[in-house]
Amino acid sequence: MRFYNTLTRRLEEFREIEKGNVGLYTCGPTVYDYPHIGNYRSYVFEDLVKRVFLHSGYRVRHVMNITDIDDKTIRKANELGMPLAEVTQKYIDAFHADLRALNVLPADVYPRATEHIPEMLKLIAVLLEKGFAYVRDGSVYFSIERFKEYGRLANLDRASLKAGASAAVDADEYEKEAVQDFVLWKGRKPGEPSWPAPFGEGRPGWHIECSAMSMKYLGPHFDIHMGGVDNIFPHHENEIAQSEAANGQAFVNYWLHCQHLVIDNKKMSKSLGNFYTLGDLLGRGCDPMAVRYLLLSTHYRKLLNFTLEGLEMAGQALARVKNFVFSLKNVEAEGEADPELAAVIRASLAAFSASLADDFNVSGALGVMFDLIHEVNARLNALTRADAAAVLAWVERLNAVLGVLGEADAGPLEAEIEARIALRQQARLEKNFARADEIRAELKKQGIVLIDTPGGVKWKKE
C-alpha cells in the first residue's frame, strides 16, 4: 500500500511500526457549532483510509480528539448563556449522529481536551524543562527558534515565516518573544474557564491537546496522522514541534491531508449562504449515502466541487448498484457455481484493492466495481443462485470499504405489500389497468417500487 506523505511530499510505501497494527490519529471537531459538509469530507475520507487498512487485514487503533475548550466554544457558551460543558455536549451528540448517518466507523477513543488537562500540563512542563518553552505573564509559549526542524511539514522556512505576509497575523494580546511562537498555555482571563497550573491558572492552547492526547493513546511515535489541509500549518507543524521536542524522537511517520471542498465553485462562507450542514441536506430529502458517495468519489488530494446536481448524480450511481443487488437477490435458477465467473470476481476484487492501495484511488476502484456490474448484468439470465451468492459476497466485500450501501430502512410490512401486489395482479388480469396503476402509485408513495418481469412481480424499496 502506498500513499502521499505530506511530510516528504512523495508517494511512499506504507510500513507499519508494529507488524499488523496501525496507529491512527485524526483531528476531530471543535464543538462550537454543527459541522458543515466540508468537515465531513475529511471525516469520510479518514473513514475510508481506516476501512482500507481493515480490508487489508490490519488492526487499526483510531483516536479522534474532541476540542471542547478554545476561543470559539467559550464564545458560544457566553452567547447562549449556557455552561460550556452543556454547549459542547450538544454539539458532540450532533456530531456523532452525523457520523452514524454517514456510516462512519466509530473511533476507538474520542478523548476530550477538558479531560486531559493533566497530560497537557505534564507535556508543557517537559518542554519548559528542556528549554523549548518559556513563560510570559502567566502564559507559556513554544519557541520555534529552538526547534530546528520547524517548518518541515509545511515546507516553510523561518525567513519566509518572518516575512509574515498573512493578514491574519494578529497583534496578539499575549506577550511573546517572537511573533511566530505559539501558545501552549493561556494565562487566565476574566470570564473564561481555567485550571490551576504551576505557571499560573489558565487554559490549554489548541495544539498541545493533540500532542498530549495522541501520545497518551498511541504512544510517542505512531503511524498515521490525518486532517484537513488547513491543519498542515500551523496545527500539525506545531504538534510535531511540541511532540518531538518533548520526546526527543520522531512523532508520526505518515501525514495525510484531505483537500477542501467548495460549493458551486465558491469557497464556503456564511455571508454567501452556501453553507450546508448534513442536517440541511437531509432536510432537503437527500440520501446520506449519496452524500457519502459524492464526498468519496473525488480523489482526496483534489478540490471537490460540491453541488446539488452532483449529489443527484451520486444518488443515481448508487441506485445502479442497488438495482444490481436487487437483481442478484432475485436470481432463482438452481445449479452449480460457474468457475469462470468466480475467476472474474477474484480478478475484480484484486483490481479494486490494488486501486485503493495506490494512494486511495477511489475513482479507479469505482470503475472496477461498475465494470463487474456491467459484466454480470450481461449474463444475468445465465446465473445460478450459487453464482448470485458469490457476486453478492463480492458486493459485500467492496461495501465493507466503501460503506455506501446503508441498511434498508423499515417500511410497510412485507405481507401487506404482497397482498397489494396480488390485488394489482388481479386487476391486470381483468385489464383494469387504471386500478392496477393506482395500486402501483400508492405503493410508490410508500417507497415501494414494482417491477414486472416474466417470472412475476418483484418489488423493492426505493
Add this chain to the structure above:
RNA sequence: GGCGGCGUAGCCAAGUGGUAAGGCAGCGCUCUGCAAAAGCGCUAUUCAUCGGUUCAAAUCCGGUCGCCGCCUCCA
C-alpha cells in the same frame, strides 16, 4: 514576496511516456398493457493554450492564459 495545487466529453471523474476507465445525463433498439428495471449499440482523433524533447506526450521540459490554497488557531 515565499511555498504549493488545479485546468480531461453536456456534467462528475480516473489515467502521469505506448495511442482516452467509470458514473450521470442523452439517443436508438429489445422487453412491457403502460411504466420501471435490465440488456445491446451509439455519444472526446482528443486532454486550457503555444512551443520543445521522443519512434511515441493528456502524461516529460519551457513559456502563456485562467482558477485556487497556505505563509499562526479555518476540515
